[in-house]
Amino acid sequence: MPDALPTAAFATTDQHADAADIALEIQKLFVGYYEDLNILQGVNLKAQRAKITTILGANGVGKSTLLKAVYGFLRPNAGKVLLNDKNVVGVPTYKLINLGLAYIPQHPGIFRWMTIEENLEMGAYTFRGDKARLKRKIEEVYARFPVLKERRKSLAGKLSGGQQRMVEVGRTLMTDPSVMLVDEPTAGLAKMLSEEVYEMLVNLKNSGITILLVDQEIRHALKIADYVYVLELGRNKYEGPVADFSSPANLKKAFWA
Ligand SMILES: Nc1ncnc2c1ncn2[C@@H]1O[C@H](COP(=O)(O)OP(=O)(O)OP(=O)(O)O)[C@@H](O)[C@H]1O
Ligand SMILES: [Mg+2]
Secondary structure (H helix, E strand, O other), rough: OOOOOOOOOOOOOOOOOHHHHHHEEEEEEEEEEEEEEEOEEEEEEEEEOOOOEEEEEEOOHHHHHHHHHHHHOOOOOEEEEEOOOOEOOOHOOOOOOOOHHHHHHHHOOOOOOOHHHHHHOOOOOOHHOOHHHHHHHHHHHHHHHHHHHHHOOHHHOOHHHHHHHHHHHHHHHOOOOOEEEEEEOOOOOOOHHHHHHHHHHHHHHHHOOEEEEEEOOHHHHHHHOOOEEEEEOEEEEEEHHHHOOOOHHHHHHHOOO
């Protein structure tokens, strides 16, 4: 039997009053890597449409595990994952993609020995027979990221770290996602390149995409996020609008109270 639901460490602020505004909701999620040994123990979360919701927490608390469970890589032992109000637990990943979900994993996964354009074509795998759609989507990605068009024939492995992230995001955009799960997009990047990546995420949000962002770079994440969850050892520790984190004292309270 799963453990009892955790209570938040201190009062939470629920900004998500209107259910229609919620693109993704996680309810009492219990999931792990081995039978019923749960890494996440009853996590709750709501990601508001066309906003950036960030998940913070120390190494090993289960941030990546949560994204993998949402994307269908791990089968929850209990709980629900509602994508646009539909419970998608048990739905295979290729179908989740068709339902508008995209995932940028913690460890970058571009095809280094393929060109940028070939990488983008791989993003169209689920509709590979539809050449007209493929062409249209590639042009849309190029319109968003002109640098990728300029370098369309370059090997992806030759790009800067920031541009490689751009290729990954471009590849996921091929399937028209409405919700993107993004895991530590700037890990290992120089500061300037990180800023490009964060700017890209804000642009995606402004174009209507809901983003669930896991990040170790708390300072940066808080600059672009609208709503924040802090996890501790697989449980909800704190949640609130980003304004709650405006002072060092509040930040300390959210993490260590
Ligand atoms: N493939 C796996 N098999 C077994 N246990 C795993 C696996 N991946 C992660 N874990 C364990 O699950 C727990 C949560 O890991 P997870 O990767 O979700 O943490 P995280 O919050 O993303 O950490 P980080 O900030 O270091 O990326 C850790 O104890 C980790 O050792
Ligand atoms: Mg992780």
